[in-house]
Amino acid sequence: xxxxxxxxxxxxxxxxxxxxxxxxxxxxxxxxxxxxxxxxxxxxxxxxxxxxxxxxxxxxxxxxxxxxxxxxxxxxxxxxxxxxxxxxxxxxxxxxxxxxxxxxxxxxxxxxxxxxxxxxxxxxxxxxxxxxxxxxxxxxxxxxxxxxxxxxx
Numbered sequence: 001x002x003x004x005x006x007x008x009x010x011x012x013x014x015x016x017x018x019x020x021x022x023x024x025x026x027x028x029x030x031x032x033x034x035x036x037x038x039x040x041x042x043x044x045x046x047x048x049x050x051x052x053x054x055x056x057x058x059x060x061x062x063x064x065x066x067x068x069x070x071x072x073x074x075x076x077x078x079x080x081x082x083x084x085x086x087x088x089x090x091x092x093x094x095x096x097x098x099x100x101x102x103x104x105x106x107x108x109x110x111x112x113x114x115x116x117x118x119x120x121x122x123x124x125x126x127x128x129x130x131x132x133x134x135x136x137x138x139x140x141x142x143x144x145x146x147x148x149x150x151x152x153x
Contacts, residue, residue, distance in 0.1 A: 007099075010142035011092050014103060017110070017135035018085035024128040025078030032071045081109070096144040103143050107136040 039045040051064040059066075085106055092099040114129040 005093075007092060007096060007142070007144040010103070010139045010144070011089060013135045013142065014085065014089055014092070014139035017106075017132045017139060018082040018089070020128055020132040020135065021078050021085065021110075022082035024125060024132070025075045025082065027128070028071065028078065028125070029075040032068070032075065081106070092143075097146055100140070100143040100145060103136070103140045107133070107140045110136045 036048075039048050048064075051067070052062050054060065054062050055066075061069075088099060088102045088106070110129070110133040114126070114133045117126045117129040
């Protein structure tokens with residue numbers, strides 16, 4: 001039976017969390033690129049028309065354009081969040097203390113994303129955020145606290 005080095009399970013959980021965050025960003029980007037379905041009711045049509053109205057200077061954008069921009073920002077942020085996580089993961093064996101600190105930071109960020117998701121979004125992104133957050137929490141809880149727990153190889 002092989003012995004796994006300290007922090008091995010933490011790094012697996014961290015990798016899974018980053019993968020879920022990346023998939024969330026990609027899923028959101030694909031959904032946004034697919035566009036909206038045409039309005040089916042008069043009420044939906046009025047809403048679409050209202051969102052298309054341009055706001056006055058200095059904004060000079062429609063609410064729809066602003067919402068689309070925030071949507072793209074959300075997708076890009078999630079992809080970069082995952083990429084940053086994988087950069088952190090590369091240093092996990094070399095500097096467990098730094099890994100643990102950054103893992104804790106990303107866990108807090110994921111908790112904030114999840115809380116925001118429950119307040120403003122719907123079940124699909126909520127589910128992605130919950131799964132990622134659970135894996136970030138597990139990664140942080142299982143992360144070695146010092147080099148004494150995990151020697152450099």
